[in-house]
Amino acid sequence: xxxxxxxxxxxxxxxxxxxxxxxxxxxxxxxxxxxxxxxxxxxxxxxxxxxxxxxxxxxxxxxxxxxxxxxxxxxxxxxxxxxxxxxxxxxxxxxxxxxxxxxxxxxxxxxxxxxxxxxxxxxxxxxxxxxxxxxxxxxxxxxxxxxxxxxxxxxxxxxxxxxxxxxxxxxxxxxxxxxxxxxxxxxxxxxxxxxxxxxxxxxxxxxxxxxxxxxxxxxxxxxxxxxxxxxxxxxxxxxxxxxxxxxxxxxxxxxxxxxxxxxxxxxxxxxxxxxxxxxxxxxxxxxxxxxxxxxxxxxxxxxxxxxxxxxxxxxxxxxxxx
Amino acid sequence: xxxxxxxxxxxxxxxxxxxxxxxxxxxxxxxxxxxxxxxxxxxxxxxxxxxxxxxxxxxxxxxxxxxxxxxxxxxxxxxxxxxxxxxxxxxxxxxxxxxxxxxxxxxxxxxxxxxxxxxxxxxxxxxxxxxxxxxxxxxxxxxxxxxxxxxxxxxxxxxxxxxxxxxxxxxxxxxxxxxxxxxxxxxxxxxxxxxxxxxxxxxxxxxxxxxxxxxxxxxxxxxxxxxxxxxxxxxxxxxxxxxxxxxxxxxxxxxxxxxxxxxxxxxxxxxxxxxxxxxxxxxxxxxxxxxxxxxxxxxxxxxxxxxxxxxxxxxxxxxxxxxxxxxxxxxxxxxxxxxxxxxxxxxxxxxxxxxxxxxxxxxxxxxxxxxxxxxxxxxxxxxxxxxxxxxxxxxxxxxxxxxxxxxxxxxxxxxxxxxxxxxxxxxxxxxxxxxxx
Numbered sequence: 001x002x003x004x005x006x007x008x009x010x011x012x013x014x015x016x017x018x019x020x021x022x023x024x025x026x027x028x029x030x031x032x033x034x035x036x037x038x039x040x041x042x043x044x045x046x047x048x049x050x051x052x053x054x055x056x057x058x059x060x061x062x063x064x065x066x067x068x069x070x071x072x073x074x075x076x077x078x079x080x081x082x083x084x085x086x087x088x089x090x091x092x093x094x095x096x097x098x099x100x101x102x103x104x105x106x107x108x109x110x111x112x113x114x115x116x117x118x119x120x121x122x123x124x125x126x127x128x129x130x131x132x133x134x135x136x137x138x139x140x141x142x143x144x145x146x147x148x149x150x151x152x153x154x155x156x157x158x159x160x161x162x163x164x165x166x167x168x169x170x171x172x173x174x175x176x177x178x179x180x181x182x183x184x185x186x187x188x189x190x191x192x193x194x195x196x197x198x199x200x201x202x203x204x205x206x207x208x209x210x211x212x213x214x215x216x217x218x219x220x221x222x223x224x225x226x227x228x229x230x231x232x233x234x235x236x237x238x239x240x241x242x243x244x245x246x247x248x249x250x251x252x253x254x255x256x257x258x259x260x261x262x263x264x265x266x267x268x269x270x271x272x273x274x275x276x277x278x279x280x281x282x283x284x285x286x287x288x289x290x291x292x293x294x295x296x297x298x299x300x301x302x303x304x305x306x307x308x309x310x311x312x313x314x315x316x317x318x319x320x321x322x
Numbered sequence: 323x324x325x326x327x328x329x330x331x332x333x334x335x336x337x338x339x340x341x342x343x344x345x346x347x348x349x350x351x352x353x354x355x356x357x358x359x360x361x362x363x364x365x366x367x368x369x370x371x372x373x374x375x376x377x378x379x380x381x382x383x384x385x386x387x388x389x390x391x392x393x394x395x396x397x398x399x400x401x402x403x404x405x406x407x408x409x410x411x412x413x414x415x416x417x418x419x420x421x422x423x424x425x426x427x428x429x430x431x432x433x434x435x436x437x438x439x440x441x442x443x444x445x446x447x448x449x450x451x452x453x454x455x456x457x458x459x460x461x462x463x464x465x466x467x468x469x470x471x472x473x474x475x476x477x478x479x480x481x482x483x484x485x486x487x488x489x490x491x492x493x494x495x496x497x498x499x500x501x502x503x504x505x506x507x508x509x510x511x512x513x514x515x516x517x518x519x520x521x522x523x524x525x526x527x528x529x530x531x532x533x534x535x536x537x538x539x540x541x542x543x544x545x546x547x548x549x550x551x552x553x554x555x556x557x558x559x560x561x562x563x564x565x566x567x568x569x570x571x572x573x574x575x576x577x578x579x580x581x582x583x584x585x586x587x588x589x590x591x592x593x594x595x596x597x598x599x600x601x602x603x604x605x606x607x608x609x610x611x612x613x614x615x616x617x618x619x620x621x622x623x624x625x626x627x628x629x630x631x632x633x634x635x636x637x638x639x640x641x642x643x644x645x646x647x648x649x650x651x652x653x654x655x656x657x658x659x660x661x662x663x664x665x666x667x668x669x670x671x672x673x674x675x676x677x678x679x680x681x682x683x684x685x686x687x688x689x690x691x692x693x694x695x696x697x698x699x700x701x702x703x704x705x706x707x708x709x710x711x712x713x714x715x716x717x718x719x720x721x722x723x724x725x726x727x728x729x730x731x732x733x734x735x736x737x738x739x740x741x742x743x744x745x746x747x748x749x750x751x752x753x754x755x756x757x758x759x
Contacts, residue, residue: 035487035490035491103731103735106735107734107735110734110738112486112487113406113486113487113490114645114734114738116406116487116490117641117642117645117730117734118730118731118734118735120638120641120730121642121727121728121729121730121731121734122727122731123727124635124638124723124724124726124727124730125723125724125726125727125728125730125731126727127723127727128716128720128721128723128724129716129724131720132716132720244634247494247498247634250491250494250495251491251495254488254491254492258487258488288506289506290502290503290505290506290507291505292502292505293502293506295498295502296498296499296502298495299495299496299498299499300495300499302491302492302495303480303492303495306480306483306484306488306492307479307480307483310483310484310485310488311488312488318485318486
């Protein structure tokens, strides 16, 4: 029973992280019709920004020091850490804006596939810098609660689980609020029909920029929370959050449908549920299934779902015309 | 046949042939002869690749030839049928592991027990590398294509239903499942990181001595004195020519036209009486067969391939080849392969050459000082030539990845038709020269 409760909480926490990252994909896809394969590199770069904020006194290549960085040898307190997190998110967002401006904007109107491959190129081009920066040992992101846990009736809950759920709730709340704001309405109009939106006087370029900025910031958020203690990275940005884990979110958005925000919540919880439960309850078959089998469970679920529903559970079926 | 006007086409048959004009035929034959002359190390010809790729240039070129076959296969799926697949590496792996099961070394009774999957909890790792049937190449090479095609048909129910980006995502899933299978079945795949022994490229009738041996220096057919690499180069070149010919003929056939109809507009193709799912499945199977063949050749040629090599990056390689070369055209695919696969090696060679000029002074020495750093204090420059410490000045190896990614982006933004498009522009410019049109 205790195992079951712990497994459920773990699945919910992982599902929240998947949902944040899935939200990043969906925002970018809805706003700009780009499937962002560069999310892995962007999120790892974002986690590195966080690590620079927390662990270094200054910024690389810039002359001035970071005024709110914790003193050397100390970890940041809760409030200060959150401010640093916000700054890291802003830096991640700026990275997204730059990438959009440099690589995506010139491609407006090109086929979807060409845009998707551009992001693959970005991923390959950014990745060496990330891997170079984390070097071998990894860089700390200074989580204030570290590896602390709560113990309730024998069941153990790491504090990071709650943090991930809160982060997901906040980001979804923000996105739902954003969709009702002026920019959000513009974004939905652009997603619906770019040309018609342009004709109504919507600045499509600005919508692109906002979508990429928000998407990159959300990817950063997801990577930071995935780098915390109960997950394999254990508090440092290292090769453990090598972008391969980001591809496990592709089943999440496929399941939810590429363009559905609500679908991401269900998709994230469902995929994480399958992954965590398979990891917990099939563990005794590891000899047959091979080590690390739980990481491919998402893909298997995705294959089965797509056989039945080719546009995912919540996606809009494409209307095909001659 | 009109020699006076080399571009004139006088009949439909001529227009539909592979080389419509004498000029094109002559160029193609001349190019193959040129390649052969380089490989035979004739006086001037042999120096050309040596300048760009170093003395061991036959290794990267052989690899390029293997990849060219796989790229031709992906071109049939992506360029001709219009289905974007990122799962090509999975099918290459399928082919490679079929080859190693059929053509690998024969073990004894004991090691055969280790060949049965799941025989125990991964306890017999020392026995790996010895399970295979030891069959000759004329069995395992076609079989690797066949098995890969069968797996392609097997997964096609999921692949033909989904469209566009959904298909790309599904095929990414395939790559990760394949990687896991490699980790799950060490009995077949060998160690996940270091791999296992691969069958050799010798052509034999049965299990006896090779008829045409390709793994030792020596005489070929009794008179041609060749090194091991040269023999393999000619074998792979022959395979590439054969597969190019098949691909070219496929595109000109009824099947090829059906595939192109689906690429241009699937609903319209269906209305015209082209069964969409059937032809998508055929496209998938043919592309997988190419991939399987290429995977078997790639693994046997390099000899040290492990499951981890058949990852997503390999699939992206082929997508990049198609985009940089020009999707949908066979000449473009081949150009793209040569460009993408040989560029890293030339960059390495160029850096080594530049580092030799560090103290030369003048412009060259200035450039070398600006770009390179040996890691000592006060020395700046983005490229590190001391291979020891990780950290900011990155090694040539890492810069190659950056260049590769940037190239994909740049080509897509500025030249969507790829190298083939550039070639068309150059050709049309010179056709009308000195007039602009």
